[in-house]
Amino acid sequence: MLQGFKDFLLRGNIVELAVAVVIGTAFVALVTAFTTSVINPVIAAAGGSDSLGLGFTLRDGNEATFVDIGAFLTAIITFLITAAVVYFVVVVPMQRVTDRLAAGPQPEVVPPDVQLLTEIRDALHRKLDTAGGGSSGPGTPPPA
Numbered sequence: 159m160l161q162g163f164k165d166f167l168l169r170g171n172i173v174e175l176a177v178a179v180v181i182g183t184a185f186v187a188l189v190t191a192f193t194t195s196v197i198n199p200v201i202a203a204a205g206g207s208d209s210l211g212l213g214f215t216l217r218d219g220n221e222a223t224f225v226d227i228g229a230f231l232t233a234i235i236t237f238l239i240t241a242a243v244v245y246f247v248v249v250v251p252m253q254r255v256t257d258r259l260a261a262g263p264q265p266e267v268v269p270p271d272v273q274l275l276t277e278i279r280d281a282l283h284r285k286l287d288t289a290g291g292g293s294s295g296p297g298t299p300p301p302a
Contacts, residue, residue: 182244189239193232201228 201212212228215221268276 185243186236186240189236192239193236197232197235198228201231 204212212231213224213226216223216225
């Protein structure tokens, strides 16, 4: 029972998944820092200099009623950046690998000169067979 658990943990899929989670977490932190440091100030500037950001308050004097549209826009931008990176870094390359594996091995392409020589050889064999000489082996002169 413990051997099965050990095999499960050491299987490549589990290790790859763990690495993906760690890298994904680090990437989300990077995107969050970008949106907090760069995008939020731009959005706050659109809201005016004396406000809490891009948004509005439902009741004046009560900051708890502030509807923060800027935070929502930041979350959308963070999601779009993260989704785009996951798509272009993980999904597209994986689709290409899957398509290549599904196609299977490609047939070997015969160069045109080899194909022509093969056709000549086959034509000579047919000519010898129809002349009644049968198939001659290597080094055997053709019938006269």
